[in-house]
Amino acid sequence: MMQTPHISCADYHTRTSYERGGLGGHHLDWGNQPALYKAYPGRDPVLLPQDTAFPQKGLWTVLAESGVPPKRTSWGLELLSGILGLTYGLTARAPHPGGDIYLRSVASAGALYxxxxxxxxxxxxxxxxxxxxxxxxxxxxxxxxxxxxxxxxxxxxxxxxxxxxxxxxxxxxxxxxxxxxxxxxxxxxxxxxxxxxxxxxxxxxxxxxxxxxxxxxxxxxxxxxxxxxxxxxxxxxxxxxxxxxxxSEARGDxxxxxxxxxxxxxxxxxxxxxxxxxxxxxxxxxxPSPPEKVPAMVDRLGLVTGQWASIHPPDPRPGALGYADAVWKRRSRRNFVPSPMPKSALEALLYGLCARSEQKPPDQSRAACTGFWVGNAEGYDPGLYLLDAPSCSRTRVKTGMFTRKMAHTCLDQMWLAPAAVHFLFMSNLAVLDHAWGARGYRYAMMAAGRMGERLYLMATALGLGCCGIGAFYDTEAQALLGLNQDSRMLYLVAVGPVKGRNTG
Ligand SMILES: Cc1cc2nc3c(=O)[nH]c(=O)nc-3n(C[C@H](O)[C@H](O)[C@H](O)COP(=O)(O)O)c2cc1C
The missing domain is CATH 3.40.109.10 (NADH Oxidase)
Structure with a gap:
């Protein structure tokens, strides 16, 4: 049997980079559009109960709930139905070039699910x-x-x-x-x-x-x-x-x-x-065998950090919507307006990104580092900042207005320019390769996606717009951010006031 050639995180990322002028045309074959729902011929699903009750909790309460002893040790179909519905339920119908589709509680690149x-x-x-x-x-x-x-x-x-x-x-x-x-x-x-x-x-x-x-x-x-x-x-x-x-007893193959x-x-x-x-x-x-020392990505991107400032817990319940409503109402919104993001909203977002989701977050969740580019937020000078989740603190690494340039870099998706803040997920690919081998790419990208979903939910609860961006010119983004040769932007999520919504 032929061996599959081994490639590294750096190889894959470079070989799949978009470069200006190098994209060429790609026509979607609508006759060959993939089915959105997996089906098993001849097998009928056991239907789950509908209209299950959802937890009435604030989003930040849920985000920061780690360390709380588990309250529940048994479950039933109703509970499972609610969990699956919140995780991946159908939440809206939308027109689509291939015919109307249902959007889901989670964001997905190109709604391809x-x-x-x-x-x-x-x-x-x-x-x-x-x-x-x-x-x-x-x-x-x-x-x-x-x-x-x-x-x-x-x-x-x-x-x-x-x-x-x-x-x-x-x-x-x-x-x-x-x-x-x-x-x-x-x-x-x-x-x-x-x-x-x-x-x-x-x-x-x-x-x-x-x-x-x-x-x-x-x-x-x-x-x-x-x-x-x-x-x-x-x-x-x-x-x-x-x-x-x-x-746990084995039962044979x-x-x-x-x-x-x-x-x-x-x-x-x-x-x-x-x-x-x-x-x-x-x-x-x-x-991979776990590295002796888990790399702190914030120090490996080639960005010169300043003084670190702590981020404080937000008001007890920021935002108008609770957790379950934020999940049901979450949508990608692109109609950003050039209004400032309130300071309290930005700090609630930063705090939510630092909140520990598991009792002991795995080391792999540190494979990607979070930055944020402030274009227009009260109490923050425009510029690029880094977030250190373990210490829940932030530091500024650059000053200046760059959200317009970043919109150009994101394949000229110019609606990104007025977005108040661009959150950025970055990693040093050589460090990933060294610490974890090619599997490190999975950790970094999934960690970035996890933070992206948090941002979507928090933005929804705060009455802000939000949209994930996976399409950008890779080396242009690297240069704009001032990253070293081995580091790259992995993902961007824009958040800010949008037309017709109230951040109250
Ligand atoms: C990983 C990822 C990358 C995305 N990239 C883009 C993008 O480059 N441009 C864009 O307009 N939307 C982008 N989106 C938003 C999706 O198009 C959107 O989630 C999808 O259409 C479903 O709509 P909904 O988020 O309102 O449910 C991205 C979403 C994800 C999760």
Whole structure:
């Protein structure tokens, strides 16, 4: 068998960079548009209860809820229905060149929704123990395997003797859904979108008093096999467990799920692969040994930092909307107006980005660093700032108005120019490669996506507009930010007042 060539984080990112004048035309083949919903012929989903009650909590309360002892140790279908609905539910109908589509509670590059969710649930009242695929269109769970699979999940996780989980959520991405439009660059979007979805899931679990752990590292082949994916077309990118009463005794090898299940990873009549995407994913399946010292990305970007200032907790409940309403009402809004962002709003955003989502955030969440470019915010001079999440502090690294130049850099999406603040996620790719190998790319991009989703929800709660931007000229962005040779911008999220909304 031919070996897949190994490529590094730096290789993949450089080979998929956009450069001005170098984009060429790419026509979307609407006749080959990927299906947005995964379907398993001959298998009907168990429908989940509708109209479930959602937690009435403030968004910042949920964001900062880590360290609270888990309040809930049992669950039922109604709870699971609410969690899945908040994580990946349908929230609006929108016109689309290929016909109307439903938008979801999570943002997704180009509304292509490459991600799927699977749930392994042992012993839940009203649901036979087993592995299920979340059918978004039907709001149901399609059975894929029966029995308590906790032992198989525990076996796929690093470290022997891992406690068998109760509930396990898996997030996968179907390559062609995003590759249809973004081609070689699509792996960036698979990972960013996964990060967005993971954050929505973690917040929904926390809001329900469930204590979740995220796993960025797992045995890829074992997990893809467990889920019945065709790994040429769909791969698991992260999983998240909730402690419970799963059983850890091995029950022998699990059977293959067969062609009807693996065949469901195909979503278009004429799919084509992009070797660089597959190579990058395959290169990241090598599990890295944890570095002795986790690199602090803020010090590795080549930016000269000034004095660090602490960010204080915001008012008890900033924003007009609570957590669940912010999720339901979240949308990408691009009609930014040149009004200042109130200081209290900016500080609430910064505080929310620093809030610890898990009791012990994994080291990998430090693979990307957050910056923010202030164009127009009360109490802040225009300029580029860096955020240090572990110490919840910020420092300024440059002064000046650059949001217009950044809009040019973002493929001339000029509606970005009046946005009050551009949040930026950056990483030193050589440091990623050195610390974690190619798998480091997954960590950095998913970490950036997670922060992106938080920004969307916080902006919605505060009555501000927000939009993620994955399309930019890469070396132009690097030069504009003044990053060193090995560092790059990974993702940008613009936030600010928009027409017709009140930041009150
Ligand atoms: C990773 C990512 C990249 C995105 N890049 C862009 C972009 O470059 N330009 C843009 O106008 N919107 C961009 N978006 C916004 C999506 O188009 C938007 O999320 C999608 O159309 C669904 O709409 P909704 O967010 O209102 O639900 C991006 C979103 C994500 C998550």
């Amino acid at each position: 490459p991600c799927e969710i699977y749930v392994a649930a042992p012993g839940m009242p009203g649901l036979e123990s087993g592995l299920y695929h979340f059918s978004i269109a039907r709001h149901g769970l399609t059975p894929l395997r029966t029995g308590d699979l906790s032992f198989a999940v525990a076996e796929a996780l690093p470290g022997s003797g891992r406690e068998a989980p109760g509930l396990t959520f898996f997030i996968s991405a179907i390559y062609f859904r995003s590759a249809w439009k973004y081609r070689e660059r699509s792996y960036r979007y698979h990972l960013l979108d996964t990060g967005h979805l993971l954050e929505n899931l973690l917040l929904a679990l926390k809001a329900q008093g469930l204590d979740a752990s995220v796993f960025w590292d797992f045995d890829d082949a074992t997990v893809n096999g467990l889920l019945g994916l065709d790994p040429q077309k769909e791969v698991c990118l992260t999983l998240c467990t909730v402690p419970g009463t799963g059983h 699990l059977p293959d799920l067969g062609q009807t299940v693996t065949g469901a990873s195909r979503v278009a009549p004429r799919e084509r692969g992009y070797p660089v995407v597959e190579q990058m994913h395959a290169s990241g399946t090598v599990m």
